[in-house]
Amino acid sequence: MNPAALLETAALMGLLVLAGGGYGGLYGAGRLWSRPALVRAGQACWLLAFAIALLIAVRTPLDVGWKLLILASALVYAVIPPATWRFLQRLHGDEESRP
Amino acid sequence: MSVDTMPAAEPLYRSQRLALRYFTAAIALFGVMIVFGLLSAAYYLFPSMLFNTLNFNTSKIMHIDVLVIWLLMAFVGAVYWYLPKELGREMAGIRAAEITFWVFCVAVALVAATFLLVQYGSASEFTLWFINQGRKYVEAPRWAAIGIVAILLVFSWNVVGTCVKARRMTGIMWVMVLDLIPLVVVYLDAFPADTNMSTDLYWWWWLVHMWVESTWEVLIGCIMALVLMDVMGTSRRIVEAWLYIEVMLVLGAGILGLGHHYFWIGTPQYWLAIGGFFSALEPLPLLGMVVHAVYDAGMHRLKTNNQPAFYWITAEALGNFIGAGIWGFMMTLPQINLFSHGTQWTVSHGHFAFYGAYVCGVIAVMYVARQRVTGVPMLAGRTWRWGFGLLNLGMVGMVMALLLAGMAQAFYGRAIGGSTLMAFTTASENLWFKSGMYARMLFGVVFAAGYVALVYDLLRSPRRAPAIAAAPEPA
Numbered sequence: 001m002n003p004a005a006l007l008e009t010a011a012l013m014g015l016l017v018l019a020g021g022g023y024g025g026l027y028g029a030g031r032l033w034s035r036p037a038l039v040r041a042g043q044a045c046w047l048l049a050f051a052i053a054l055l056i057a058v059r060t061p062l063d064v065g066w067k068l069l070i071l072a073s074a075l076v077y078a079v080i081p082p083a084t085w086r087f088l089q090r091l092h093g094d095e096e097s098r099p
Numbered sequence: 100m101s102v103d104t105m106p107a108a109e110p111l112y113r114s115q116r117l118a119l120r121y122f123t124a125a126i127a128l129f130g131v132m133i134v135f136g137l138l139s140a141a142y143y144l145f146p147s148m149l150f151n152t153l154n155f156n157t158s159k160i161m162h163i164d165v166l167v168i169w170l171l172m173a174f175v176g177a178v179y180w181y182l183p184k185e186l187g188r189e190m191a192g193i194r195a196a197e198i199t200f201w202v203f204c205v206a207v208a209l210v211a212a213t214f215l216l217v218q219y220g221s222a223s224e225f226t227l228w229f230i231n232q233g234r235k236y237v238e239a240p241r242w243a244a245i246g247i248v249a250i251l252l253v254f255s256w257n258v259v260g261t262c263v264k265a266r267r268m269t270g271i272m273w274v275m276v277l278d279l280i281p282l283v284v285v286y287l288d289a290f291p292a293d294t295n296m297s298t299d300l301y302w303w304w305w306l307v308h309m310w311v312e313s314t315w316e317v318l319i320g321c322i323m324a325l326v327l328m329d330v331m332g333t334s335r336r337i338v339e340a341w342l343y344i345e346v347m348l349v350l351g352a353g354i355l356g357l358g359h360h361y362f363w364i365g366t367p368q369y370w371l372a373i374g375g376f377f378s379a380l381e382p383l384p385l386l387g388m389v390v391h392a393v394y395d396a397g398m399h400r401l402k403t404n405n406q407p408a409f410y411w412i413t414a415e416a417l418g419n420f421i422g423a424g425i426w427g428f429m430m431t432l433p434q435i436n437l438f439s440h441g442t443q444w445t446v447s448h449g450h451f452a453f454y455g456a457y458v459c460g461v462i463a464v465m466y467v468a469r470q471r472v473t474g475v476p477m478l479a480g481r482t483w484r485w486g487f488g489l490l491n492l493g494m495v496g497m498v499m500a501l502l503l504a505g506m507a508q509a510f511y512g513r514a515i516g517g518s519t520l521m522a523f524t525t526a527s528e529n530l531w532f533k534s535g536m537y538a539r540m541l542f543g544v545v546f547a548a549g550y551v552a553l554v555y556d557l558l559r560s561p562r563r564a565p566a567i568a569a570a571p572e573p574a
């Protein structure tokens with residue numbers, strides 16, 4: 001790995017998770033306050049995360065196995081916030097409907 | 100509400116009084132840790148400072164060993180605080196626990212005195228037993244390590260014994276009891292003196308990694324579950340269901356994430372793949388926690404009667420995600436870690452992750468205790484914000500400065516310079532690195548100011564704000 005690629009790859013890795021976190025945070029806030037614009041901003045963050053994963057796959061000198069792992073985890077990011085949200089809502093719903 | 104009409108603070112269980120002692124000791128040691136953090140940082144600016152009187156390594160040992168001890172004390176305090184509430188009775192073995200508290204304090208003082216006054220010994224059994232075991236984070240001599248095992252055993256007996264005597268077991272308590280087994284067992288790793296450096300490091304990482312990325316994560320998860328019920332009124336079913344999932348995911352990725360410490364210590368090559376793979380999975384559960392934090396914060400925002408605890412819980416969720424998730428992920432693949440390993444980049448992650456995952460959480464519990472002790476129905480006001488703001492600003496400033504300094508080391512010293520001694524020196528002279536060291540010192544002082552504000556706020560007698568209509572009740 002050449003010196004420039006080192007910093008670029010590490011920065012992209014950090015930004016990938018940051019964008020994933022942005023997705024989680026904004027999606028959650030949007031659902032909480034019923035603000036579709038925030039949910040959409042969250043989804044845009046996920047698109048950004050995926051774009052970063054693609055960039056990592058195309059531009060960085062990581063081995064192909066790592067690139068696939070990163071692309072796969074970016075795909076998993078897509079489902080975590082909605083799945084977590086639904087799960088929490090179901091728990092709360094169950095709780096409220098209890099006698 | 101006037102002070103006169105305030106409900107009187109309910110009497111505390113003995114174990115809760117003991118918890119307060121643990122919190123006091125923990126917060127005092129937090130201060131000691133900061134003093135030695137600042138001192139260690141000063142060596143980077145004035146390398147020959149205190150030469151041959153108190154060297155950098157001794158100061159750093161004090162800084163990081165005290166970190167481990169004060170966090171342990173705070174965890175023990177948090178568990179002692181909640182145990183009677185959770186199980187509805189006084190803690191089993193309270194007398195033994197009270198005695199061990201003083202034994203713990205005396206042992207810590209003796210070890211600190213040895214580190215500061217004796218500092219190091221010859222390569223002999225005597226040194227291992229009485230001066231320093233030489234393993235980072237757990238340098239305490241063997242006699243003290245045995246003492247810590249004894250303390251952890253008493254602690255385990257307190258927890259298990261109370262469950263048995265109360266004839267009651269909650270989901271949170273099951274998780275905690277099961278977690279105690281690895282928590283104690285991996286500590287036994289701190290004893291053997293293996294002369295092979297690779298095997299020694301191999302087992303030492305079992306302790307350090309399994310504590311900070313597995314067993315402590317589970318323990319703080321249990322503590323946070325109790326705090327969430329207490330402060331936000333979240334229902335038991337919700338916190339428990341969430342705790343089970345979190346524990347599964349954290350352990351699933353965290354245990355073999357151990358491999359990211361095995362890249363360069365002489366272990367077989369397959370650890371490169373195992374370490375990289377599992378630690379790349381580690382941010383996934385943390386992302387779920389961010390969503391959970393937003394959900395809880397939003398759902399209960401208006402119902403909390405303890406603002407500082409609420410904010411510190413939120414900081415914990417975000418700090419854990421950023422410090423462990425983002426900072427860890429950046430350098431966790433072997434191809435990057437080859438260059439970043441052991442630079443200030445690692446130090447940056449170490450600070451952020453420890454602070455986010457643990458420090459914020461235990462401060463939240465201290466505010467819970469403060470509210471209960473003072474009997475104030477609504478803990479709000481402005482003073483706590485100073486501690487919150489300065490500590491967070493100081494930490495974020497420090498880790499950004501360290502990140503830039505560490506990247507400069509990896510870039511100039513490793514990737515360009517090829518890791519030679521000359522390259523190391525050149526990188527240490529680099530402007531990015533040097534500015535990073537100055538900025539770290541500056542933000543370290545901000546952090547220390549935040550600590551002073553925190554202690555002031557925890558100790559001062561509160562102005563009593565009006566209570567909200569209904570204090571949260573766990574459903």
Ligand code: HEM
Nearest residue numbers: 133136137139140163445446449450453454458543546547
């Ligand atoms: C005023 C605040 C602080 C200052 C100035 C400071 C400074 C330092 C310094 C100079 C080192 C030695 C790094 C090296 O070997 O080059 C260090 C190590 C460390 N500190 Fe701090 N620290 C502070 C607060 C904290 C806090 C609050 C935590 C935990 C929450 C912490 C955790 C650690 C850890 C884990 C290490 C070992 C990191 C490693 O070697 O990779 N420090 N600190």
Ligand code: HEM
Nearest residue numbers: 311359378381423427428430431440441445449452453456
């Ligand atoms: C609560 C969670 C965590 C804490 C408290 C923590 C703390 C630390 C500390 C203190 C170190 C420095 C160890 C030393 O050499 O002295 C370290 C190293 C490391 N951590 Fe973490 N960490 C956490 C989570 C993570 C996660 C989730 C990842 C990956 C995604 C990660 C990746 C790494 C890596 C790769 C290193 C080795 C750095 C090097 O080679 O120098 N950590 N961690």
